[in-house]
Amino acid sequence: MIRAIMLSTPLSDQDVEKLRMGDRVLFDGVVYTARDAAHRRLVDLIKEGKELPFDLSGQVIYYVGPSPARPGHVIGSAGPTSSYRMDPSSPYLIAKGLKGMVGKGPRSQGVVDAMMKYKCVYFATVGGAGALLAKAIKKSEVIAYEDLGPEAIRRLEVEDFPAIVAQDVYGGNLYVEGVKRYAR
Amino acid sequence: MGVREIQAEEITRTIRRLCIEANTILGDDVVDALKKGLEKEKSTVGKDIFRQLLENAKIAKEEGIPLCQDTGMVVVFIEMGQDIHIVGGDLNQSINEGVRQGYRDGYLRASSLDPLVRKNFGDNTPAIIHVEIVPGDQLKLTVIPKGFGGENMSRVALLTPASGMEGIKEFVLRTVEEAGANPCPPGIVGVGIGGTLEKAAILAKKSLLRPIGQRHPDPGLARLEEEFLEEINRLGVGPQGLGGTITALDLHIETYPTHIASLPVAVNLQCNCHRHKEAEL
Numbered sequence: 001m002i003r004a005i006m007l008s009t010p011l012s013d014q015d016v017e018k019l020r021m022g023d024r025v026l027f028d029g030v031v032y033t034a035r036d037a038a039h040r041r042l043v044d045l046i047k048e049g050k051e052l053p054f055d056l057s058g059q060v061i062y063y064v065g066p067s068p069a070r071p072g073h074v075i076g077s078a079g080p081t082s083s084y085r086m087d088p089s090s091p092y093l094i095a096k097g098l099k100g101m102v103g104k105g106p107r108s109q110g111v112v113d114a115m116m117k118y119k120c121v122y123f124a125t126v127g128g129a130g131a132l133l134a135k136a137i138k139k140s141e142v143i144a145y146e147d148l149g150p151e152a153i154r155r156l157e158v159e160d161f162p163a164i165v166a167q168d169v170y171g172g173n174l175y176v177e178g179v180k181r182y183a184r
Numbered sequence: 185m186g187v188r189e190i191q192a193e194e195i196t197r198t199i200r201r202l203c204i205e206a207n208t209i210l211g212d213d214v215v216d217a218l219k220k221g222l223e224k225e226k227s228t229v230g231k232d233i234f235r236q237l238l239e240n241a242k243i244a245k246e247e248g249i250p251l252c253q254d255t256g257m258v259v260v261f262i263e264m265g266q267d268i269h270i271v272g273g274d275l276n277q278s279i280n281e282g283v284r285q286g287y288r289d290g291y292l293r294a295s296s297l298d299p300l301v302r303k304n305f306g307d308n309t310p311a312i313i314h315v316e317i318v319p320g321d322q323l324k325l326t327v328i329p330k331g332f333g334g335e336n337m338s339r340v341a342l343l344t345p346a347s348g349m350e351g352i353k354e355f356v357l358r359t360v361e362e363a364g365a366n367p368c369p370p371g372i373v374g375v376g377i378g379g380t381l382e383k384a385a386i387l388a389k390k391s392l393l394r395p396i397g398q399r400h401p402d403p404g405l406a407r408l409e410e411e412f413l414e415e416i417n418r419l420g421v422g423p424q425g426l427g428g429t430i431t432a433l434d435l436h437i438e439t440y441p442t443h444i445a446s447l448p449v450a451v452n453l454q455c456n457c458h459r460h461k462e463a464e465l
Binding site for chain 1: 226227229232233236237239240243244247248249250251252253254255291292293295296300304306333336337364365366368381418419420421422424425426427428455457
């Protein structure tokens with residue numbers, strides 16, 4: 001097992017600068033959820049110069065559309081969705097102070113450029129481990145876009161939420177380097 | 185032989201149950217393949233991912249929580265004996281009612297919507313239904329809640345006959361490599377060769393249903409499955425695309441005759457969360 005780095009949200013520049021691809025982290029604190037439709041709305045608000053439903057500065061966004069919670073449960077299954085669909089939107093959010101993105105799969109060059117310029121890290125969680133990841137979510141509350149159902153923006157409180165640094169602020173990319181290491 | 189009657193309501197009840205079971209209970213063959221993967225994987229990050237997937241399957245089963253939040257679009261394969269008569273309702277409606285009930289009662293995520301309007305229907309209907317009429321009086325229902333991480337990365341190519349075996353192999357490997365992390369590897373690679381555009385795709389999807397580790401009965405195709413699987417696992421994509429020695433748990437090929445002018449090939453990628461449940465009525 002790889003030793004994990006504890007990360008309390010919100011994150012500072014110093015927090016993200018110490019992270020390198022391949023690091024295993026455990027999140028504590030607040031994480032917001034948003035996926036395709038919510039990203040489009042957030043970007044529209046930014047373009048129009050309007051206020052966002054939450055302040056992005058130092059925050060972490062998790063790309064997840066959870067399944068409905070059973071009675072007595074905080075949330076349903078809550079694993080990551082593919083991040084590439086958020087690539088056109090992410091640079092706008094990063095420029096507004098977003099410090100971390102959590103999802104699965106590699107990001108575009110446009111996102112990487114914004115990550116390096118504004119100091120934002122991209123984390124991978126395990127796709128297909130939604131029941132396990134849900135265990136680390138202690139509180140869940142819809143704060144915007146309830147009409148989007150599973151795509152609404154939620155404010156999650158997490159404890160020891162496991163992720164891997166997939167792409168760091170120095171351009172390090174485990175999707176490239178990791179694969180290179182094992183290609184035969 | 186007489187005609188056997190099956191109540192539409194029984195189909196609804198069965199589909200409801202299969203939707204819930206498929207989404208919460210990972211098949212023994214998949215769990216075994218993940219355990220073997222944990223032993224064989226060389227990457228430390230990869231091993232950690234295998235551990236999380238095994239723990240996830242345990243939690244999902246014990247607590248009735250979906251294995252994955254993407255509880256998919258429901259694909260239903262039906263093998264219907266020609267001596268069966270469905271009574272008390274419409275076959276398609278009874279299936280969709282089963283999906284509706286299963287997704288509501290199982291706290292499963294509804295993902296279906298109109299492709300252009302894009303407003304969620306809220307009940308995950310309609311299912312994608314493939315009916316095959318076969319001899320006999322049995323009704324076999326197979327439910328695959330298909331997640332779209334893998335579906336989005338699946339591809340069909342209408343190759344030229346001259347492309348031959350090399351062309352097929354190149355297309356399969358390229359599809360898996362380009363898909364990288366997105367279909368949540370390590371999963372199953374389904375390959376359909378031959379037929380028409382849609383036949384190749386259906387063959388690829390149906391091939392996913394064969395138990396992991398079971399080779400095609402045709403020795404030539406069985407060898408091809410082994411060869412393709414080995415080459416895929418040499419790509420280095422690994423668990424979640426973060427690098428490793430196990431990119432696919434298995435690869436299945438199904439074929440069908442095609443036209444002199446074509447060589448259709450479909451690759452349907454299935455995630456590690458390989459969900460499917462069957463019932464016979």
